[in-house]
Amino acid sequence: MREATLTEIKSIARRHLVEHGVAGVSLRAIAREMGMTAPGLYRYVPGIDALLVAITADMFDELADTVAAADASAPAEDTELRLHIALRALRAWAITHPAEFSVMFGPSSRLDLEADITPALEAGRRFASTFFSLCDRLIREKDIPLPADEEIGPELTAELRSFADTVGLSAHAMPTGAALVLTRCWIRIYGVVCMEVFQHLGFVVTDMEPFFESELQDLMTGLGVRYIPIEHMGRPVTDAPG
Amino acid sequence: MREATLTEIKSIARRHLVEHGVAGVSLRAIAREMGMTAPGLYRYVPGIDALLVAITADMFDELADTVAAADASAPAEDTELRLHIALRALRAWAITHPAEFSVMFGPSSRLDLEADITPALEAGRRFASTFFSLCDRLIREKDIPLPADEEIGPELTAELRSFADTVGLSAHAMPTGAALVLTRCWIRIYGVVCMEVFQHLGFVVTDMEPFFESELQDLMTGLGVRYIPIEHMGRPVTDAPG
DNA sequence: CGCTGTTTGCTAACGGTGTTCACTTAAGCG
DNA sequence: CGCTTAAGTGAACACCGTTAGCAAACAGCG
Known part of the structure; x- marks a missing residue:
């Protein structure tokens, strides 16, 4: 389910935010944790800025x-x-x-x-x-x-x-x-x-x-x-x- | 003069701060503008964090x-x-x-x-x-x-x-x-x-x-x-x- | 079934970042 | 002159966002 993936992305981003500060939120780290690569996230999010706005x-x-x-x-x-x-x-x-x-x-x-x-x-x-x-x-x-x-x-x-x-x-x-x-x-x-x-x-x-x-x-x-x-x-x- | 170089570094960093926000302050960009390379700045400043604290x-x-x-x-x-x-x-x-x-x-x-x-x-x-x-x-x-x-x-x-x-x-x-x-x-x-x-x-x-x-x-x-x-x-x- | 079109994710690549290490160059000084 | 020290460089490592092109999987449909 597409919706679930986006939710997971945002949830991991949120955790990185609280653990490492806003500077510690990165698409590559999120992708790594999800077992995929950074460009793949662009199917769900138009970029890091939009992700931060979303969360x-x-x-x-x-x-x-x-x-x-x-x-x-x-x-x-x-x-x-x-x-x-x-x-x-x-x-x-x-x-x-x-x-x-x-x-x-x-x-x-x-x-x-x-x-x-x-x-x-x-x-x-x-x-x-x-x-x-x-x-x-x-x-x-x-x-x-x-x-x-x-x-x-x-x-x-x-x-x-x-x-x-x-x-x-x-x-x-x-x-x-x-x-x-x-x-x-x-x-x-x-x-x-x-x-x-x-x-x-x-x-x-x-x-x-x-x-x-x-x-x-x-x-x-x-x-x-x-x-x-x-x-x-x-x-x-x-x-x-x- | 060593003192003058440090002042120049901080002054350029300050300008980058007001022009591109705090995320736009980078050692490499400062060094580029000064006609030198980033590692050279480490003779004057122990790192980007210390530079931000200083300014x-x-x-x-x-x-x-x-x-x-x-x-x-x-x-x-x-x-x-x-x-x-x-x-x-x-x-x-x-x-x-x-x-x-x-x-x-x-x-x-x-x-x-x-x-x-x-x-x-x-x-x-x-x-x-x-x-x-x-x-x-x-x-x-x-x-x-x-x-x-x-x-x-x-x-x-x-x-x-x-x-x-x-x-x-x-x-x-x-x-x-x-x-x-x-x-x-x-x-x-x-x-x-x-x-x-x-x-x-x-x-x-x-x-x-x-x-x-x-x-x-x-x-x-x-x-x-x-x-x-x-x-x-x-x-x-x-x-x-x- | 096979043929399409779309979605999903990949690799490779470009340009950017901080930082370390080994090295060269230049200046100062006894 | 020779030695010491400071200043700066280039290469390298590990990150980052983003784009382009491509391959696989999947859905719908004739």
Whole structure:
């Protein structure tokens, strides 16, 4: 079966990624391990760049599934708890899959600049939508203090509206202030997780979890949402089923 | 002169980095351009990894110089303005040097895991100290609202104290609460700049500057410092002299 | 059955990479 | 002058991505 071969290729590529870093992913090594030669792989994959894009898309899907599974493990009505769980699941996946996270969220250093990365972009969009719906829900339920439209500034407003439009949310569904606090929160989560995975404070800090939790707490209280410490959460779900 | 040859090697490597990405830096290409052969470079550099580490260290020094020069262009007493200028200089350098920023602040994907990256780490420390002294000055002058020691939590306190110690600041020079707000601010700046340079919102946002400014404003007001918009700043210094 | 067309994988080859080793050349110096 | 040391070279090894041409297997069909 053709499908199975492609799956095997991607699975071996993925393993080489986590074991030897993105630089250690090579068509020749994959072919060697499969008992065939490198040119044969070109029947399944148009090149190394496309293969990396493909597994990146797969990893976005996997991360989205992981976060969704964690989210689903909480009572559907408890939006606040679900947000805590989803964000912690994101961090947990990131630090247990640093190689994957690096190619997904780091600079696309290996891909050719003219490579077609749309599949990975699509999958990234699907991943983001998980958090969009959670935040949308939160804003709809709770009375989150949102900045008024007048105090946002024209350039920022334009960017936020184009952002919301691309995501597919009208000004009615998502006010500009909501888009602003959403991106602000995402920037902070992104920052603290990147910092941990890229080991940017690695030589001076041993465990970044307290920083993540501190950021989470500051974020939640800033949103008028109660912060739920880890201990009061029950066993967190850290991986997708299957 | 031996020193000059090494400088030329690093300068060509740097140009290849910005023109073709980190994957486009190769000893053979550098040697070709210098009119010699690749093994000859081994008289000056122990290998490609060490060369990348060396130019990374240089780039940290350059960034530190750029930020310091921008900082020095403001009145020494106006700490608030200096902080604005320094942070904007950081962003300006980052977005005008995306390839450099990626190897400095992104995942170290190309370096061998057992490579000796201490020179780059040292230079990164020197870069960070620029901001440490500015923040130290700010905390000393203004009455920044700092979280009390009791409300920080034992794990976080331990990390923060070890952090301050490594940087060389005692509990007297830098209270735990100060270290916390400092790292929190750094996380947010790091997050928004990484997001811009790595083009993480690139398909949905055209200009990240409003987001950076919004983050800067929120950050400053949270610190009890007045936010100074770009227009009220005079011409910003965006690069080092020479 | 035999004849086609397609799929699959191969070998060979080209040009690129990092790195090591043995060697020559040149410079400096007592 | 002779000796030592540094600088650079060429050949070689083991990798890499990619292309071109070819052979075998397989499917469908008359």
